[in-house]
Amino acid sequence: GAGVSQTPSNKVTEKGKYVELRxxxxxxxxxxxxxxxxxxxxxxxxxxxQGTGAADDSGLPNDRFFAVRPEGSVSTLKIQRTERGDxxxxxxxxxxxxxxxxxxxEQYFGPGTRLTVT
Amino acid sequence: TQLLEQSPQFLSxxxxxxxxxxxxxxxxxxxxxxxxQEPGEGPVLxxxxxxxxxxxxxxxxxxxxxxxxxxSSLHITAAQPGDxxxxxxxxxxxxxxxxxxxxxxRLMVKP
Numbered sequence: 448g449a450g451v452s453q454t455p456s457n458k459v460t461e462k463g464k465y466v467e468l469r470x471x472x473x474x475x476x477x478x479x480x481x482x483x484x485x486x487x488x489x490x491x492x493x494x495x496x497q498g499t500g501a502a503d504d505s506g507l508p509n510d511r512f513f514a515v516r517p518e519g520s521v522s523t524l525k526i527q528r529t530e531r532g533d534x535x536x537x538x539x540x541x542x543x544x545x546x547x548x549x550x551x552x553e554q555y556f557g558p559g560t561r562l563t564v565t
Numbered sequence: 566t567q568l569l570e571q572s573p574q575f576l577s578x579x580x581x582x583x584x585x586x587x588x589x590x591x592x593x594x595x596x597x598x599x600x601x602q603e604p605g606e607g608p609v610l611x612x613x614x615x616x617x618x619x620x621x622x623x624x625x626x627x628x629x630x631x632x633x634x635x636x637s638s639l640h641i642t643a644a645q646p647g648d649x650x651x652x653x654x655x656x657x658x659x660x661x662x663x664x665x666x667x668x669x670x671r672l673m674v675k676p
Contacts, residue, residue, distance in 0.1 A: 478662070480663065482664075482666075487668075487669075487671075488668055488669070489569075489571075489653050489655075489666030489668050489669045490608065490653075490664075491666070492663040492664065492665070495662045497662070502662060503660075503662050506663070538607050540607070553598075553613070554610075554664060556607025556608050557607050558605060558606050558607050559605075559607055
């Protein structure tokens with residue numbers, strides 16, 4: 448596909464359940480990012496992958512959140528024991544390898560997964 | 566922590582009017598980006614400004630980066646209903662591995 452795809456587009460789950468959100472990045476993009484966007488707010492950084500490894504997971508709110516990217520392409524964001532406060536749109540983005548010395552880089556975003564915890 | 570504040574949060578105007586949206590920070594950014602997001606979609610990059618004082622134009626949209634690289638503005642001339650959406654500014658951290666977003670300005674242009 449031409450762009451970043453995310454599945455499912457909508458997910459409704461009960462409090463306490465486990466959910467997995469999937470992201471397919473643009474082919475050839477080595478960097479992958481997860482963000483969370485609450486209603487009426489801008490996206491907030493969760494985690495960044497460079498290849499298969501999580502290079503920066505400082506945005507994950509607590510240990511109920513975990514993400515993997517085992518083959519350096521598709522990524523899965525996993526949330527255990529979901530809480531109502533986890534309800535948000537979870538956005539995935541990908542980019543070519545960003546360099547600290549490079550001041551300009553573009554992230555391409557998927558349409559997001561809207562998670563509702565009841 | 567680098568923070569970006571956008572104003573106004575909401576803006577409702579008539580077709581044909583002009584408007585300016587602001588993005589401010591107390592931190593210096595190496596660059597700032599402006600995104601537009603429509604309901605049910607992810608943000609789409611409009612422009613990146615890199616040099617202090619830089620002005621970029623994209624049709625009826627004019628973007629400016631402050632001289633001190635702490636703020637930016639987006640000016641829309643003769644707004645159209647198709648401009649309706651959420652406008653977000655964002656800046657990279659020093660490592661370039663994450664973006665900090667402002668809270669967004671939700672624009673509605675009425676025909």
